[in-house]
Amino acid sequence: MNIKSLGIWSSLLLALVAFSSCGVEENKSKVVINEILMTNETNFQDDYGVHSAWLELFNKSYSTVNVAANLLRCSDTPGDTATYFIPKGDVLTQMPPRQHLLFWVDGKPNRGTFHVNFSFNADKDTWIGLYDSGKHLLDEVRIPAGTLKTDESYARIIDGGNDWEIKGGSDDKYVTPSTNNKTLDKNEKMEKFEKHDKSGIGMSITAMMVVFVGLILLYLVFKLINFAGTYHAHSKAGKTKGLSPEEVRAEMRKGDTPGEVFAAIALAMHEMQEDVHDVEETVLTIQQVQRRYSPWNSKIYTLRETPHK
Amino acid sequence: MGEFLDFLQNNLADFWGYTGIANATVGHFVMILVGIFFIYLAVAKEFEPMLLIPIGFGMLVGNIPFNMDAGLQVGIYEQGSVLNILYQGVTSGWYPPLIFLGIGAMTDFSALISNPKLMLIGAAAQFGIFGAYMLALALGFDPMQAGAIGIIGGADGPTAIFLSSKLAPNLMGAIAVSAYSYMALVPVIQPPIMRLLTTKKERVIRMKPPRVVSHTEKVMFPIVGLLLTCFLVPSGLPLLGMLFFGNLLKESGVTRRLANTASGPLIDTITILLGLTVGASTQASEFLTLNSILIFILGAFSFFVATASGVLFVKFFNLFLKKDNKINPLIGNAGVSAVPDSARISQIIGLEYDSTNYLLMHAMGPNVAGVIGSAVAAGVLLGFLI
Numbered sequence: 001m002n003i004k005s006l007g008i009w010s011s012l013l014l015a016l017v018a019f020s021s022c023g024v025e026e027n028k029s030k031v032v033i034n035e036i037l038m039t040n041e042t043n044f045q046d047d048y049g050v051h052s053a054w055l056e057l058f059n060k061s062y063s064t065v066n067v068a069a070n071l072l073r074c075s076d077t078p079g080d081t082a083t084y085f086i087p088k089g090d091v092l093t094q095m096p097p098r099q100h101l102l103f104w105v106d107g108k109p110n111r112g113t114f115h116v117n118f119s120f121n122a123d124k125d126t127w128i129g130l131y132d133s134g135k136h137l138l139d140e141v142r143i144p145a146g147t148l149k150t151d152e153s154y155a156r157i158i159d160g161g162n163d164w165e166i167k168g169g170s171d172d173k174y175v176t177p178s179t180n181n182k183t184l185d186k187n188e189k190m191e192k193f194e195k196h197d198k199s200g201i202g203m204s205i206t207a208m209m210v211v212f213v214g215l216i217l218l219y220l221v222f223k224l225i226n227f228a229g230t231y232h233a234h235s236k237a238g239k240t241k242g243l244s245p246e247e248v249r250a251e252m253r254k255g256d257t258p259g260e261v262f263a264a265i266a267l268a269m270h271e272m273q274e275d276v277h278d279v280e281e282t283v284l285t286i287q288q289v290q291r292r293y294s295p296w297n298s299k300i301y302t303l304r305e306t307p308h309k
Numbered sequence: 310m311g312e313f314l315d316f317l318q319n320n321l322a323d324f325w326g327y328t329g330i331a332n333a334t335v336g337h338f339v340m341i342l343v344g345i346f347f348i349y350l351a352v353a354k355e356f357e358p359m360l361l362i363p364i365g366f367g368m369l370v371g372n373i374p375f376n377m378d379a380g381l382q383v384g385i386y387e388q389g390s391v392l393n394i395l396y397q398g399v400t401s402g403w404y405p406p407l408i409f410l411g412i413g414a415m416t417d418f419s420a421l422i423s424n425p426k427l428m429l430i431g432a433a434a435q436f437g438i439f440g441a442y443m444l445a446l447a448l449g450f451d452p453m454q455a456g457a458i459g460i461i462g463g464a465d466g467p468t469a470i471f472l473s474s475k476l477a478p479n480l481m482g483a484i485a486v487s488a489y490s491y492m493a494l495v496p497v498i499q500p501p502i503m504r505l506l507t508t509k510k511e512r513v514i515r516m517k518p519p520r521v522v523s524h525t526e527k528v529m530f531p532i533v534g535l536l537l538t539c540f541l542v543p544s545g546l547p548l549l550g551m552l553f554f555g556n557l558l559k560e561s562g563v564t565r566r567l568a569n570t571a572s573g574p575l576i577d578t579i580t581i582l583l584g585l586t587v588g589a590s591t592q593a594s595e596f597l598t599l600n601s602i603l604i605f606i607l608g609a610f611s612f613f614v615a616t617a618s619g620v621l622f623v624k625f626f627n628l629f630l631k632k633d634n635k636i637n638p639l640i641g642n643a644g645v646s647a648v649p650d651s652a653r654i655s656q657i658i659g660l661e662y663d664s665t666n667y668l669l670m671h672a673m674g675p676n677v678a679g680v681i682g683s684a685v686a687a688g689v690l691l692g693f694l695i
Contacts, residue, residue, distance in 0.1 A: 189694070193452045200446045200455065204439035207689040208432075210542060214685045215432040215678060217537045222425040222530070229523055260518055 029138035030065050033130055034058035034100065035155035035167075036141065037175060038122040038148045043168075044102075044177040046115070052106035053120045054177060055128065059095035060160030068093040069133035072103065074118045076126045082118035084109065098159070102178045122148050155181050327381075332374035336593030344368025344588065350493065357493035357650075360466065360584055364489055367588015385589045396586040399481070402474040404583045405467035406551040411576025412467075412648070412680065413555025414568045418530050420674040423519035426626075427636075427671070431678025433622030434644025435686045437462030437615025441607045442690075448603055453477055456690040458604055461488045462611025463683030464495070464647040468548060470587065472687045476694055482590040483601040487608035489587075492647045498609070499616045499642045499654050506620045507638045512662040514637040516671045524562070531557040538685055544695075545688025552684065612645065619644035619675065636671075643672040646679030 035056040037043060046052050055072075059065045068088040075081040084103075086093060090113040095101050104111070107119040120126060122145070129140040141164075143154050152168035153175045159182070167173045167181075197203055230252060238248035325331050347365030351358035370392070371385055385392040398404040421427055442459030450458060457477035460469045461484060469488035473481040491498065531553035539546050558568040590596075620641035627635045639659050643652045655672035 190452055193694075198446070200439070200443040200452070203452070203693060204443060207686060207693065208435065208439060210689045211435050211682055211685050212429070212432045214538050214541045215428040215682060217541070218534060218681070219425040219428045221533050221537060222422055222526075225526055225529060225533075226422075226425070229526060 029130075030061035030063070031057050031059050031067055031070075031095065031130065032139040032156075032160055033128060033141050034159055035153050035176065035181060036120075036128065036143065036148075037151070037153040037168075037177070038105075038120040038126070038143070039150045039152075041150050043151050043175055046104045046106070046111075048111060050106070052104045052115075055103050055105055056155075056177060057095070057101045057103070057130065058156075058159050059097060059099055059101075062097045064097060065095045066093055067095060067101065070138070071129075071131040071133075071135065072116055073129040073131065074105075074116075074120070074126065076121050076124035084116040084118060087113050100159075100178045100180075122146070151175065153177075158182050327376050327379060329374040332376055334374065334593060336597045337372045337374045339597060340368055340372040340591055340593045343591075344372065347490075347588075356496075357489065359580060360489050361493055363581055363584025364486065364588035367585040368591050369588075370585065371589030371592045385586065385592065386595070392586065392589055395582055396590060398579075398582060399470055399485075399586050399590070400474055400478060402471050402547070404579050405471035406547045407579045408467040408576060408583065409548050409684070410551040410555040410571050411573075411579070413531070413552040413557075414559045414572035415576075416552075416556060416559075416648070416677050416680070417673070418556060418677055419522040419527065420519055420670050421677050422522045422526050422530055424671070424674055427640075427674030428678040428681075429626065430619055430623055430636075430641055430644040430675035431646070431680075431682040432644075434615045434619035434641070434646070434675070434679050435463065435682045436618035437464075437611040437613075437645065438683070438686050438690075440614035440618075441611030444610055445603075445607050448607070450600075450603075453694050454480055456694050457481075457484055458607050459611060460484075460683070460687055460690065461491065461604070461608040462615045462645075463679075463686055464488070464492055464612065464615065464645040464651070465680060465683045466492060467583075468683050468687045470583070471548060472690060475691055479595075480600060480604065482587065482592075482596050483598075483604040484608075485587040486591055487605050490605075491608050491612045492650065495612075495645070495647045495650045496654055498612050499645070499651060500658055502613060502616045503620055503639055503642050503654070503658055506617060506624070509662065511624070511638050512659065513666060514635050515663075515666055516637055516640075516668070517634070519670055519674075524560075527560040528557070531560065534681065538681065542685050542688035542692060544691040545684050548684040548687065549681070552680065615645045616642045616651075637666075637668055640668055640672040640675055643674075643676040644679045644682070646676060646683045648676050648680060649673065651679075652676040 033055060036054075038053050040051040040053050043051060044054065046054075057067065067086050068090065070086045072084040072086065073081050074084075092113065093101070102114065104115045105118065105120050106115055107117060108115045109117040125145050126143045127140065128143075130138045132138055141154070148154055148166065149168075152166055154164060155167050155176065157163045157165050159180055165173065168175045193203065231248075234248050234252045235245070238245075238251065243251065329337075344365045344367070347361045347368065350356040351361035351365060375381060375383060377384065377387075381387075382390040383392070384390060385396050387393055438459045439462075440459075441462045442455045445455035445458045446452065454477040457469075457473040457475075457480055460472045463469065466485065466489050470481065470485050473484040477484070534556075535549060535553040538549050542549075555568070555571050558564045558571055620638050622644075623636050623638040623641035627638070630636065637655075637659065640652075640655045643655050645651045652669055652672035652675075656667065656669040659666050659668035
């Protein structure tokens with residue numbers, strides 16, 4: 001591998017980084033506003049038996065999130081925004097992974113943690129925002145005036161998804177307070193596998209490609225590191241010998257001296273030193289040798305013997 | 310007096326109802342015999358004793374018959390029992406990453422770093438996983454179960470347990486026992502395949518001695534390895550993350566105590582718990598099913614395919630290599646990541662044909678690459694199927 005190919009591989013690596021999706025922005029908030037019902041006549045009742053408007057939050061992450069001290073804000077008149085501080089100290093504000101939390105928008109906060117201090121007016125353009133305790137906007141929804149009829153909700157098609165729809169108008173678009181907006185009654189992924197890749201060949205080819213790509217990448221990087229390390233070592237040695245870069249490269253092409261050669265040289269030197277001793281040392285030194293653990297010197301503990309016949 | 314005798318009689322009858330003898334079934338005895346056979350293999354034949362002893366004894370523990378309706382909280386599947394608590398490390402999949410931490414801390418990747426092209430052999434041997442996956446699908450398993458069964462071909466017990474706990478928890482006992490059994494049988498399974506697929510001339514190929522690997526390269530390997538593999542397959546993170554972390558502890562040279570703990574007491578503790586609970590999970594009522602038998606057949610098949618694909622890949626690879634750079638195909642079997650057994654098989658078979666041709670160091674390259682490869686394959690299956 002020469003400097004040119006080193007450059008090519010480095011450029012490829014940079015291109016890989018450049019084409020990654022680092023720059024793509026998306027809503028990173030764990031909790032989002034998931035469904036809103038503005039006029040409730042026959043829909044879900046609250047714990048007082050009252051049909052009130054409601055809004056649903058959804059924890060789209062796979063960890064528990066506490067929404068206590070978060071803020072729910074609502075405005076249907078420019079310059080006039082109501083704010084509800086979700087109280088602290090109620091264990092029910094902990095949202096388990098992929099679960100929902102329903103707030104009654106009835107303007108009666110004295111009825112409990114989940115009754116907010118504002119109400120909706122479906123005849124006006126409405127904006128609803130969810131803020132964290134640091135007053136950073138986590139999610140917001142705008143519902144134009146007259147969009148929702150009685151007992152209709154404005155909801156994300158899939159929990160936590162980006163697309164919204166109006167629910168309640170038909171049997172397949174039903175209002176879903178405190179439950180999944182779309183019930184997954186089948187495993188689509190598995191069905192796709194069973195339909196398109198019954199024999200598993202597609203999966204096998206794809207997966208083996210990924211395995212090979214992973215290990216080929218590792219191979220290339222270490223080839224590169226190997227080259228860089230060898231070049232560095234040779235150029236250092238070359239400097240001491242006063243070699244030109246061309247001569248250093250020529251040395252490199254000859255390859256590394258195998259460890260066995262060094263071992264043979266060391267052995268020969270040791271033997272020679274032993275031979276030239278005419279006076280034996282009279283000082284006995286006992287040195288404790290500490291051997292670092294290695295699977296090579298502890299086979300007795302970790303390996304088994306091949307079965308004896 | 311008569312009442313008292315009745316009372317005693319009833320008590321004894323109740324006691325009899327609780328005994329193992331009263332609750333035993335043929336299945337229990339079959340599994341107990343299998344457990345004893347495992348212990349025999351470990352003690353008499355020294356086949357993977359550190360795995361087969363805990364698993365074999367676990368089979369005895371898990372197959373002591375008892376009255377399941379009595380709520381004694383002794384069975385491994387009874388919530389709150391001691392065995393059930395220990396088993397949670399298996400079901401929630403945190404034993405395998407800890408084992409990988411220890412493996413990383415005791416593995417020397419020098420052979421692989423000095424000759425990185427050996428990594429490709431580790432990748433090729435993963436064909437066994439997908440061969441078994443396809444066969445499992447053909448036998449009627451669903452894709453998730455097939456994926457969990459296929460990973461037996463990765464020849465990596467912790468990986469098999471990790472993946473099956475996610476994809477097919479109900480098959481985990483059979484998959485784990487099958488994976489460990491075949492790992493123990495590597496010296497029996499691999500040599501005939503290796504001999505069948507190689508010529509005498511190929512078996513005596515001498516490979517260049519591996520170059521000396523610098524400390525910097527050794528330290529860089531786990532860092533680069535983690536970044537490259539996990540950026541590609543993030544679902545392999547629990548296994549690969551721990552494997553490379555353990556290796557960094559070893560190679561950094563400044564965390565010797567941590568490396569010693571990870572590669573010694575920690576991995577030993579987890580191996581004991583993992584082996585015992587996996588063995589105990591083979592309760593006859595859950596384990597003795599047609600599926601378990603099929604899993605054992607598929608496991609054997611995956612080992613055959615993995616070994617053959619490793620050897621054949623080396624032969625194919627040799628077509629593109631210079632004459633003095635050829636790889637001995639006897640190290641192809643080592644892509645099956647049963648560390649270090651399959652590498653030792655390469656060495657033993659190699660020495661049979663040339664008593665001065667030592668292949669162990671060369672075979673360790675694909676062997677540890679196989680560990681990485683099977684963890685990547687598990688990550689891919691997890692990513693695709695969940």
